[in-house]
Amino acid sequence: MNTTEVFLIAMAIIFTLPWLIWRVGRTDYYAPLVVVQIVTGILLGPGVLGRFSPDAYAFVFNPAVVQSLNGIAWWAVMLFVMIAGIELDLRQAWAHRRESSLTAGLALGTPLAFGCLAAGLMLLHDGWIGPRAMAWQFVLGIGMACAVTALPILILLMEKLAILRQPIGQRILRYASLDDIAIWGVLALILMDWGRVGRQLGFLVAFALLGYAFRALMRRLAERDRWYVALIWLTVCAFGADWSGLHFMVGAFLAGAIMDTEWFDQERMDLLRHHVLLVVMPVFFLSTGLRTNWTLGGEAVFVAAGVLLVASVGGKLLGAHLAGHLLNWAPGEASIIGWLLQTKALIMIIFANILLDKQVISREAFTALLLMAVASTMLTVPVVAPKLQRLREIVLRSN
DSSP: OOHHHHHHHHHHHHHHHHHHHHHHHTOTTTSOHHHHHHHHHHHTSTTTHHHHOHHHHHHHTOHHHHHHHHHHHHHHHHHHHHHHHHTOOHHHHHHTHHHHHHHHHHHHHHHHHHHHHHHHHHHTSTTSBOTTOOHHHHHHHHHHHHHOOOHHHHHHHHHHTTOTTSHHHHHHHHHHHHHHHHHHHHHHHHTOOTTSHHHHHHHHHHHHHHHHHHHHHHHHSOHHHHHHHHHHHHHHHHHHHHHHTSOHHHHHHHHHHTSOGGGSOHHHHHHHHHHHHHHTHHHHHHHHHTTOOOTTOHHHHHHHHHHHHHHHHHHHHHHHHHHHHHHTOOTTHHHHHHHHHTOOHHHHHHHHHHHHHTTSBOHHHHHHHHHHHHHHHHHHHHHHHHHHHHHHHHHHHHO
16 A cells, blocks of 8 residues: 555544544543543554554554654644634733632642652653753653643533533633643743753744734734634744744744634634544644653553652642632632643643653653543543532522
8 A cells, every 4th residue: 555545544543443432432421532532542552552563553653654644733733722822811810810820820839849749759760751851851841741731621621511601610711821821931941942042032032023013913804814814823933933942832822822812703713623623633642642652661651640640630639729728719619620720631742742852751751641641631520520519509508
């Protein structure tokens, strides 16, 4: 078979297998389709399929096919990260700045500290730190991976739980939005290349100047033109960030973050996010799975994933409970907010991909982070749904 035919076989597997598992297995309550796609990507990677059927793995995922899949994956994730940037609503966070900043700070800082402690323990053993990383970059990178909240997936889960448009849902979005800004800021710090600092400063200055002109232009355009110009802006920012030594996904986030949500019809933006998740993001999940590695042994990777999961979930819950105590939240709210904010999924996987690209973490550490992200996301709905039901019953009794 030629490369095109093998590529099409790979695409058929990417879209068929996860959907069948999700639909036939009825996993939606515990594992939404996006989580099933991530897990399937891991199963199709070198650690599982490559080990048990190396000939099939080498045939379907040969270098030419993987290169083609990677191109689709890069574009998919750039679109997804740009949409995440657009959906940030910092004005609402500013309107409730004391509550939002206190909660976001505790919900980010506590798991960050726990994650850094876990990373320090990982440094005591060989095989986790990347070949080009300094110890502080590894520790801060792992710590921030434990602190990440996946804003786009959080929106999907709150829609499923029917709280997105309710006051508690809007509060959670404010907290997650502030954490998102901090996450990308810390990532930029980790990726600072002192040999290329001039380029990076030049990119930031150019971004600020061009961003001002871009915003002025977008205000004058009709909405139908804004969509096209936004995509052009996305490619320019992604190229500039990657050229400067940061990463194209940092540029993609910045491209979206300076756009106002009012520039676009909300229904069309929701549809775009849906279509990106449906049409191209499954390729990114597969390409992510192909990067997993179990060289240190499955046991070590699973133990590391378990430690990181405890640091992540425990840190988020502790931070949310501290905020609830200081802000006098209603009983039960802190637990619900903490569990929803610990959702990792896509953003943490994107974050981990960047750390792996820049050789801050090893493939084994990347695999442990990936397992942690999947587990944390699968826990969310089963844990939060009964807590929400109890909270509603308490409100009804009090009324």
